[in-house]
C-alpha cells in the first residue's frame with residue numbers, strides 16, 4: 001500500500017480532535033483549519049472556567065480556577081503529553097504554596113479523588129467492569145492504617161514510620177480483598193457485577209459499623225497519627241497533598257504503561273467481546289481479577305492517605321456516595337484515560353467546592369449553595385447527559401500510540 | 417411457634433412490597449435486558465406523592481377521618497400516576513437513545529437518573545423525612561403474642577391484589593401478550609407487527625405503577641417518606657427478581673416473598689442490623705450458583 | 720493419525736436437538752468442508768469444538784487430548800482457533816491490535832514487566848508487531864494496520880478475523896462461512912488464502928461453506944450435516960452424488976445451481 005496513505009490514517013487515528021466534532025473533522029483537511037477548529041473547541045472550556053471564576057464567590061477561588069484553566073489547557077493542548085505533564089506538574093507543585101488552608105484542602109481532595117479515579121479507571125475504563133463498590137477498598141486501606149496506628153488500639157507500630165510500612169501493606173490487603181470479592185463475581189455479566197459490587201461496598205460499611213469490638217463501630221477511630229518523612233511530620237494538607245500527588249503520578253504512570261502492554265490489550269479485548277477474547281487465548285477471569293486487584297490496591301493506598309489526613313475515620317465516611325463520586329468523575333472525565341480522570345476530578349470535586357455558596361436566581365428559580373447542596377443532583381444529570389451526548393466522556397481516550405510504525409514494514413523479517 | 421408465625425407474617429408483609437417492586441425490574445429486564453437502576457426511586461416518589469396527598473387531605477379537610485378509604489385510594493392512584501409519568505419521561509430521555517448502545521451505557525444512565533431523583537427529593541425536602549398523617553389507626557390485631565397492624569393487613573392484601581391483577585394483565589390482555597412477545601424476541605415481535613416502542617413504554621408504565629402504589633402503601637406502613645427510602649428496597653427487590661429468575665413474572669413474586677421471609681427469619685439469628693447483609697449474600701450466592709434463579713430454568717450463557 | 724476426533728457428540732437446546740450423535744475424524748493438514756442446509760447444526764459443531772458450548776453428550780479429542788468442557792482459552796492454547804459466521808472482531812480496536820490480541824498466548828508481558836518496560840519486553844512486543852504486520856500482509860491487509868476494525872470493508876473484516884485467528888498459531892483453524900457475503904472475485908481470493916494456509920503454514924482447516932463452488936474447489940474431504948445428523952461424508956465428488964445429500968438439498972437448489980455454475 002501507499003506509505004503516505006497509511007501514515008495519514010495513522011495520524012487520523014491518533015488525533016483526539018477527531019472525536020470532538022464533525023466540524024473539526026471537516027476542517028482537519030488543512031492543518032491551519034484543524035488548528036482553528038481545535039482552538040475553537042478547547043477555548044470554550046477555559047472561557048467557561050474564567051466566566052465561572054469571575055462569578056460571585058471569592059475566597060481565593062481564582063487560584064483554583066487558574067489551575068483548572070491552565071491544566072486543562074495543557075492537557076488538551078499537548079499531543080506528546082510531555083508539555084502538558086511538565087506544565088501540570090509545575091502548577092500542581094507551585095500553586096498550593098499560594099493558597100490558604102481551605103483551598104489546600106480542596107487541592108488535597110481533588111488529588112485524592114484523582115488517585116481513586118485512576119484506580120477505578122483501571123477497572124471500569126480499561127477492563128470494562130462496572131464496579132459500584134469501589135469504596136470497599138478505600139475503606140479497607142483507611143481502616144487498616146487507623147487500626148494499626150491509632151493510640152486507642154495500642155498503636156503497636158512506631159508511629160513515625162508506620163505510615164510507609166502500612167501503605168504497601170494496605171495496598172496488598174486491598175488487592176487481596178479485591179481478589180476475594182472478585183473470584184466469585186467476575187463470572188457475572190456486567191450489570192449483575194454492578195449490583196453485586198454495590199452490595200459488597202455496603203456490606204463492608206455495615207460490617208465496619210457493627211463490628212464495634214474491632215473498629216469501634218459508628219464512634220469511629222481517632223487520633224490517627226500523621227506520617228513522617230525523615231524527621232519532618234507531614235501534618236498539613238500541603239504535605240499530604242504532595243504525598244497524594246506523588247501517588248497519582250506513580251499510579252498514572254503504572255496504569256498507562258500496563259494499558260499499553262499485552263495486559264491492556266487483553267483488557268480492551270475483554271471489554272469488546274469477552275467470549276471472543278477468551279477464544280483468542282486470554283484467560284479472562286485472571287485478567288479481570290488483575291484489573292480488580294490493581295484498582296483495589298490504588299484505592300487502598302488512597303484510603304491510607306485519607307486516614308492520615310483526616311486523623312479520624314468513621315464508617316459513614318465510606319458510604320455509597322464515595323463510589324458514585326469516583327465513578328462519576330471517571331465516566332464524565334473520560335473513561336479509559338488518565339487525563340480524563342484528572343479533568344473529571346477537577347470538575348466534579350473542585351468545581352462544587354468553588355461553587356459552594358454560589359447561588360442561582362433566575363425568575364422563580366432560587367438555588368442557594370449550588371456546589372454544596374446540588375452537586376449530586378448535577379452529577380446525576382451529568383451522568384445521563386454524558387451517556388447520551390458524549391459516551392466517551394469529556395476527554396475521550398486517545399487511541400493508543402500505535403505500536404506499529406510504518407517503517408517497520410520496510411524491512412520485514414521472513415516469517416517463520 | 418408463635419414467634420415463628422410472627423416472623424413469617426413480618427416476612428410476608430415486607431416480602432409483598434419486594435414482590436411488587438420486583439415486578440418492575442423483571443418486566444423491564446424482560447423487554448430491554450437492562451436493569452432499571454432508578455426503579456427504586458419510583459417507589460420513593462410514590463411514597464412522597466402519598467405523603468403529600470394524605471397530608472393535603474389532613475390539612476384542608478377531614479376526609480382522612482370520615483372516608484379514609486377514599487383518601488387512601490386517591491393517594492395510591494396519584495402515586496401511580498406520578499411514578500408512571502416519571503418512568504415514561506426517563507425512558508424517553510435517558511434510556512431510549514441508548515437502546516443500541518453498549519451494555520453499560522443505559523446502566524450508567526439509569527444510575528444517573530437514580531442519583532438525580534434521590535437528590536432532587538433530598539433538596540426538595542431539605543433532607544427532612546416527611547411523616548405521614550395518621551390515616552390508619554396504629555392499632556393491631558393480637559392473637560396470643562402475634563401482633564398484626566391493620567395497615568400491615570392492608571399491605572399484605574393489597575400486594576396480593578396487585579400481583580393478581582398484574583398476572584391477569586400479562587396473561588390475558590393484548591398488551592400483556594405484546595410484552596411477552598417483545599421479551600421473547602424483540603426483532604421478531606417487531607416483524608409480527610408489534611409496536612416495540614409502545615410495548616416498552618407499557619412495560620415501564622406497568623412496572624412504575626406497581627412501584628408507585630407500593631411506595632404509597634409502604635409509606636403508610638413505615639409512616640415516613642425519605643429521599644433515600646427507595647434505595648435499599650430497590651436493591652432488595654432486584655435481589656428478589658434475581659432469586660426468582662430475572663425476566664420471570666411468577667419468579668419475581670415468589671422471590672419477593674422468599675426474600676422477605678428469609679430476612680425476617682435472619683433477624684432472629686443475626687439481629688436486625690445484618691438484615692441487608694443477608695439479602696446481599698443471598699443475591700451473590702444465587703448469582704453465582706444459580707444465575708437463572710431459584711425457580712427458573714437453566715439457560716446457555718453464550719449465544 | 721487424525722488430529723481431531725469427534726465422538727458421538729450431541730447438543731440439545733431446550734428440547735431442540737441441534738446436533739445428534741455426530742462423529743467425525745479430521746486428518747492433519749487437510750482441508751475439510753462441513754456443509755448442510757441452514758440450521759443443520761454446523762455452527763453448533765464449531766461452537767462445541769471451540770468450547771463456546773459444552774456437548775450434551777459425547778467427547779471431542781484434539782491431538783490426543785480431550786478438549787470438550789475446557790474453558791475457551793485453554794482450547795485456544797491447545798491449538799484450535801476460529802472465525803465467526805457473524806463477524807466478531809474487537810471493533811473499536813485497530814486491525815493490528817486485533818491481531819496482537821490473537822498473539823496473546825505467545826507473549827509473556829505481565830503487570831510488573833509492563834510497568835518496568837524492560838528491554839526484553841520491548842523487544843518481544845516489537846517482534847509481535849512485526850509478525851502481526853506479516854500476518855496482515857499474508858491475508859491481504861497490508862497498509863490497513865491502523866484502521867479501526869469497524870471501519871474495514873466487509874471482506875476485509877473477514878480476512879482480519881482470519882489474521883487474528885492465525886496469530887493464535889493454531890494447528891487447526893475453523894472457518895465459519897469465510898466467503899459469506901463476498902463477490903465471486905473475493906471468493907476466489909479466499910480460496911487461494913485457504914489453500915495457502917494449508918500449503919504454506921501446514922495447518923488443518925475445517926470450513927463451513929455454502930457456495931458449492933468453493934467447497935468443491937478447495938475441500939479434500941466433506942462432512943454433510945442435516946437436521947443435526949451427519950448424513951454423509953467422503954470425497955467431494957462422491958458426496959455430490961450421494962442420494963441423501965441431494966435429498967437434503969432438494970428444494971434449496973444450492974447444490975445444483977451453484978455446483979453447476
Ligand SMILES: Nc1ncnc2c1ncn2[C@@H]1O[C@H](COP(=O)(O)OP(=O)(O)O)[C@@H](O)[C@H]1O
Pocket residue numbers: 716718719732735736737755756757758759760761762763764
Ligand atoms: N444458543 C442456542 N439456543 C437455542 N438454539 C440454538 C442455539 N444455537 C443454535 N441453535 C439452534 O440449533 C440449530 C442449528 O443451528 P446452527 O448450528 O447455527 O446451524 P447452521 O448449520 O446454519 O450453522 C438451529 O435450529 C438453531 O436455531
Ligand SMILES: [Mg+2]
Pocket residue numbers: 761762763804
Ligand atoms: Mg451457521
